C-alpha cells in the first residue's frame with residue numbers, strides 16, 4: 001500500500017512533490033486548479049516537466065488529480081453542464097501532462113429530479129471524457145456521503161453509472177472511507193466491509209477501485225453528512241484499521257485529505273499494520 005495525502009500545489013504544481021516528500025508520503029493528490037473557481041490554471045511546459053522529474057526523483061508511486069468541487073455533470077442547466085465538462089477536460093489534460101494515474105471527481109447532484117434521469121445525462125458527458133484517459137490515466141468517480149441528491153452514494157448508483165458507459169475499461173472508483181461511513185456502510189466492521197466489497201466486486205469489479213481516500217468522520221454512520229476528521233480523531237477512530245487492512249486494498253494508494261503533519265501518515269501506516277493482522281486472523285478462522 002502507498003500512503004499519501006492531498007497537498008497544495010501553490011507556487012507551481014511541482015511543489016506538490018516536495019510537500020509530500022517532506023512528510024514521507026509515497027502517493028499524492030493535488031488540485032490542478034483552484035477547486036472553487038471555473039478558471040483553469042495553465043502550466044508551462046517546463047513546470048510540467050519539473051513535476052515529472054521531481055516525482056521520479058522522490059519515488060512517488062501514485063499521483064491523483066482531484067477535479068474542482070463546482071463540477072456537476074447532472075445539472076439541468078446546460079451552461080453548468082458544459083462548464084463542468086470543460087473543467088474536467090482541463091483536469092484530464094493537465095493530469096496527462098504530468099503523467100498522473102487518476103483524475104478523481106464528484107459526479108455532482110441531480111438536486112432532486114431523480115437518479116434514473118440523471119444517469120442518462122451524466123453518461124453522455126462521461127463517455128466523451130473517458131476518451132481522454134489512457135492506459136495509465138483513469139477517470140475515477142468518488143463515492144459520496146449521500147447528501148442532497150449527490151450521485152454515487154450507493155453501490156446501486158455506482159454500478160448504474162458503470163453500466164451506463166458500457167463498463168468502459170478506464171472508468172475507476174475512488175472509495176472514501178468517510179463518505180462510505182456517512183452513506184451507511186460501517187467500514188470499521190469487518191463483516192459489513194466484506195459484504196460491501198463482495199457486492200462491489202460482483203457488480204462493478206474490485207479492479208476498478210484505483211485509489212482510497214482515508215478520512216475519519218465527525219458525523220455518525222448513515223448521517224449523509226460529509227464532515228472529514230483527521231485519521232484516528234473522529235468517530236471511526238481505530239476502526240479505520242479494518243478499512244485500511246482489507247486484503248483487496250493491499251496495492252492501492254491510501255490518500256488522506258484531512259491532515260496536519262507527518263504523524264497523520266504514521267498513524268495511517270500503523271492502522272494499516274494492525275488492520276492487516278486483524279484480517280489475517282479473520283481469514284484464518286474462517287477457513
Ligand SMILES: [Zn+2]
Nearest residue numbers: 142176213257
Ligand atoms: Zn475524498
Ligand SMILES: [Zn+2]
Nearest residue numbers: 178179226228
Ligand atoms: Zn468528503
